[in-house]
Amino acid sequence: MKIISEPQELKAYLKEQNKTIGYVPTMGALHEGHIELIKNARKENELVVVSIFVNPTQFLKGEDLDKYPRRDEADKKICELAGVDVIFFPTKENIYFEDEVKIEAPEVRGYVLEGATRPGHFSGVLRIVMKLLNIVNPTRAYFGKKDAQQLNLIQLMVRHYYMDVEIVPINTVREADGLARSSRNIYLTSEQRKEALKISASLYAASKMISKKEFDVQTIKEEMLKILEPLEIGYVEIVNREFKPINDVEVGNTIILVEAVAGTTRLLDNIWL
Incomplete structure (x- = not known):
């Protein structure tokens, strides 16, 4: 299993492989829900890439960015056991630029439901997902249905920007008592x-x-x-x-x-x- 932090290094490595790529973007603290995404990616592709990045642009002021759970070593072990080929571990510094071009969430669907109480959240989500999809250039990318509004907006982005990737929705994984994994x-x-x-x-x-x-x-x-x-x-x-x-x-x-x-x-x- 390779661990890569630099976007250009990852792009170059994946281009050399000339294989179908299944991609699972995460913010780490991996659990059974993430493992289910990885399993589907493993089943349907020759190469599996998982990214781990707690994305600051989707957190609003006062939210739990600083205390969001981080378990990098445990996450690496989980990925290894699940058959991941590459972990992408970018930093804020090598993902974002000063005064950069930004993508915005749609004016209606991005500002209802979760977007109504967290204005700008989905712009931050789409901003990082666009970057990650362009870096990895996967054949398929896997997202959980639990974050249904996020999934819908990512599907819209892919469609509206004519992006060459298949977005694969995966059913919510629940704990034994019925609580959705999170x-x-x-x-x-x-x-x-x-x-x-x-x-x-x-x-x-x-x-x-x-x-x-x-x-x-x-x-x-x-x-x-x-x-x-x-x-x-x-x-x-x-x-x-x-x-x-x-x-x-x-x-x-x-x-x-x-x-x-x-x-x-x-x-x-x-x-x-």
Whole structure:
């Protein structure tokens, strides 16, 4: 397994390989969700690249950039065991430039849901993903469905900028109790974790209602909000897969999303129907 920090060195090395490349961008603190992405990349490509970079441009003032979990040595071992060929470990200094050209999130879809409470967050996400995709130039790049809005915006960017990469969505990996895997779960106390389980419980309840032919969005949301009490709720929304509001669930074209805070930890989860 090679470890490379310089973008130009990585570009040159990958170009020499002349192989299909599966790419998994991460911010480190790897868990089973990341491993699932790597497994899919390993299965579908000749070469697997994982990047580890805690991207400062997607954190807003006062967010947890400084305390975001970093476990570089453990992450290297996980990558080695998972069959990764190359880890890309860039630094802020060799990724960003002074007064650089920037990409911006779309004015509507980038500023609703998570973008409404974190204005500019998705511009930072798209900025780093554009850079990383151009450096790695992968055949396929793998992203989790848990960050559904992020995934949608990356797919839009690839389409709108005619980028030659296949974006592969991978299902959310959950812990045994149903909590969606997240690097931020380590912040939760045992009591906060119990409260956080209301998030997945609300999604399961919505799914059950829909299986019983309840398609009215407002009715489903009201039931979810009851289950989520007393969590601090960022949003509970039901949208189609283009992130446009709907009045009735359309099976095969619907995402139900929750953002809630347990203790001081902001958690995201969703189901795709």
